[in-house]
Amino acid sequence: MSPRRTETGGRIDRLRTIRFTFDGAAYTGHAGDTLASALLASGVTLFGRSFKYHRPRGLLSAGVEEPNALVTVLRGEVREPNIPATMVEIYDGLVAVSQNRTPSLAWDIGAINQLGGKILSAGFYYKTFMGPVIGPLKGTRFWMFCEHFIRRAAGLGKAGTAPDPARYGRMNAFCDVLVVGSGPAGLMAAKAAADQGARVILADLEANLGGSANWSGETIDGMPAADWAQRMAAQLAGNDNVRLLPRTTVWGYYDGNTLAALERVTDHKEVAATGEPRQRYWAIRAGTVVLATGSFERPLVFPGNDRPGVMLAHAAERYANEYGVLPGQRIALFTNNDSAYRSAVALKKAGAAVVAIIDVRGDISNEMRRLTSDAGAELLAGHAVVATEGGKALTGLKVQRFDAMSGSLSGDERSIHADNLLMSGGWSPTIHLASQAGAKAEWDPARQAFLPPKPTQRWIGAGAFTGSFSTAEAIAEGRAAGLQAAGGAVSSGPLPVVEAAPGDPNPAPVFEIKAKGKSFVDFQHDVTAEDVRLAHREGFVSVEHLKRYTTLGMATDQGKNSNVPGLAIMAEALGKPIPEVGTTRFRPPYTAVSIGSLAAERFGDLKPERLTPMHDWHIANGARMYSAGLWYRPMIYGLPGETVEQAYVREARATRESAGIVDVSTLGKIAVQGPDAAEFLDRVYTNMFSTLAVGKARYGLMLREDGLAFDDGTTWRLGEQDFLMTTTTANAGKVMQHLEYFLDVIWPELKVTVTSVTDEWAGAAIGGPKARAILASCVTGTAVDNATLPFMGIVHGRIAGVPVMICRLSFSGEMAFEVYSGAGYGTRVWEALIEAGKPFGLVTYGLEALGTMRIEKGHVTGAEIDGRTTARDLHLDWMLSKKKPFIGSAMMDREGLIASDRLQLVGVVALDNRPLNGGGHIVEELDEANPHDSLGHITACCYSPALGKYIALALVKGGKARHGTRAFVSDPLRNRFGPVEIVSNHFYDPDGSRMHG
């Protein structure tokens, strides 16, 4: 067994040896060890290099607040940096490496930065790299030159680049009482609430429940506190209404008592069990939260306080009592309060020599004097540590007389030989979650600490979290909190009896010993007391500015150790009391949270795919698909060897020559039904629908409230009170929400219901000179001749035995029909139409040909109804009824919306017979080197088989007046310049003779 490991004690299993590596060297530890305790037991003192100065650093703490001993854990190719070694449970095969050192921890080239400490003070980057460029060594350009080297030299661990193969889980949980922290207060609270029958969740970030009971060495109900805690945890585990979550950090407190937690499910295992995720994200909705999160011991600020071997007092106590590891053989303590005396006794009991207790206070109580002699230590009251010695491990320290009132040092320095210096600067309640929940912390001058605010959400505090640092108080407050949270009556029943060392919870208000040398406030970001004062001298008075200028508290530990000492030093510099300097608000997360856990199962392509009923047919018949919003639609049905342009030109030409068929199932379809349906449509559309006859359809246009164009489509009157509205594919959801809003909020008196039926109907549009003949050959139950089915008429019949609804309307400009059937029969009807079309030369066409024919006709889509255009801009003013108000009617005639120089829809013909591009600009004069003065832009383009030209639709300033004039396309990104003619958007068959037939 290693020399630092004690013979007995602690929770580790000395019979089980675990093998792991750190920086490539093999080590062993025991089951129950953390990486920190195992390395400490193996004699390791050097754990990391500091952020800025590359100073050697050892363990400061034994828990989640650890700022120095950050490691990277490797699992195969995956590396996770910046994990405190104190939070890594060892397992066989663990591979961990240290950080921020080149080439090795012991020989670090970056340590040369320590010589430049005066230069690398707070604000170094701002001062060196900001401002105007004066000579070669200043300014932004210099920064860009230096950045590479600085980024390499400064910093923490390196993130990996390998994809993370681990699985992460997500759980939503509900409970009456969530208890955060499982020390004596949390255990009592959970027990009391559970006994009331409440559903309880107890979460603790450590692997073992029990908190301070695991190492306090106290006695509860006549048994060691650690045993008492284990028994309590076992009792709770037996309750059906209690869920225990060890290794679970509650890291966020959000509105409505929603809390976020991260459970490390398998990080401590060599191999995960089947189905286990690496980590699990918990979203917990709690009726009441009991915050029993304990407190953090604060470091003292004095020269050399960061040397490896200088450690928080309770951390050493914890290593000895919980892990059976002595952090040193000759131990000195430096304190401003009573709690360190207990630590001294514990370490003596564990087998270390305690050489001295150095207390800044001159007046020491008899109880503490007794503890000093129990520890066999020399008491140096009214003294302070002014220096530490040693390189990669502590060898000694120097003390001087110290006056706590004035902060002055006097007398000769005295050297003390020690390999471990424990410090205690008082305790800060862990109020992070309460602060996140929404209120400001309150300074307590007796405790010299920020205490939790009055709750603004449903939480109750207990134990050290509230500033009640003794275990007896924690037990009483815990039970009271648990009862209150569960709605139980206050109990006066007997409480577990605690035997503990005495101690005054109030420290002396001493945070810093001012002596020569670097005194660290923020260990992880290398911020010294002098940096804080420098910030003050340079005019930073607000605590928020101080934080940003010095980066105090902005490292991965978020200032768990450094906040209060930093504030105290700033307050002294300002000559103000601490509460007037203020504190920063804590924000989530409490500790680092893996991105993987936040994403959980939600990664990759999260969009649902919407497929039309005929999707499989399209795939089987050679369609090349592309996505349109969530939908997949055929782009072309290409023949072997065809380009996209060849395919769509063939499809469009064949449609105009014989017939073509296209899947239009994606159009939005909304059933608008009820006695007031016609009235409602009159208000929603710009044109009249109440005058529409049953069995007829009409093209409609909607505006937004601000008078701009919103959406278009046809609406079919199926019955007196029954309309089927179609919308553009892209706007289906928006139109639905728009209609619902007006029916529910603005016009609740209208008796109308709207129902989305997009997915209920399959739609096929069949158009071309032969379209009617094809239908005639396959439709039964109705005629489809001009008298029975006139333009915009609707008939009901059957195709292949399937009931269908046919409306004669045209997007392609040909004689065309839309055939709707129940979605489940879509493919059957589609195949029957294809079969019937064979003798007539029917082709299937995709979106490209659809777009080509609509451009030829000058119809608008979302590219033109782009949220900026009005009905007039799109030459749809003929649809604006003057007989009734409608949504947008009051606003559509505003000055700016009717100006003659607005962008208006035009057609564009390429005069150089080359393709045009969407987004290309239209200009009056061509200046390729200096493109400017755009008249507008192209919204859609194609090769038109009907015209034999490259054409486009465009929105052009005062476009209507420019018909017949020359302009140029200017598209510098794609280097496309050339002459165009501006024409009407109605390129093809402007009088509609083809579709009226």
Next chain:
Amino acid sequence: MLITCPYCGPRDVIEFTYQGDGNRERPQPASQDLDAWNAYVYDRLNPAGDHNEIWQHSGGCRAHLRVVRNTITHEILSTAFARGGHKSADNRAEGRS
């Protein structure tokens, strides 16, 4: 944040869609008072405190709700169906008749 839908009970905010300031007053449909229309279309209250808002339970029953929410604490003070309760000139005319 939880919003209590009168139909569906307390539901997570993720199920709802914010539909804007609930204090807006829509002019009579035939009104030509451009200032009133302008106020309705563009003016939004943005109080630091209690705010009268319209939310749609778009991931649930799709009803529109009138929600009073404190914009500082996110506390939901009340929820009710928007139907009928909206400050619409239309509604008031109807309601009194």
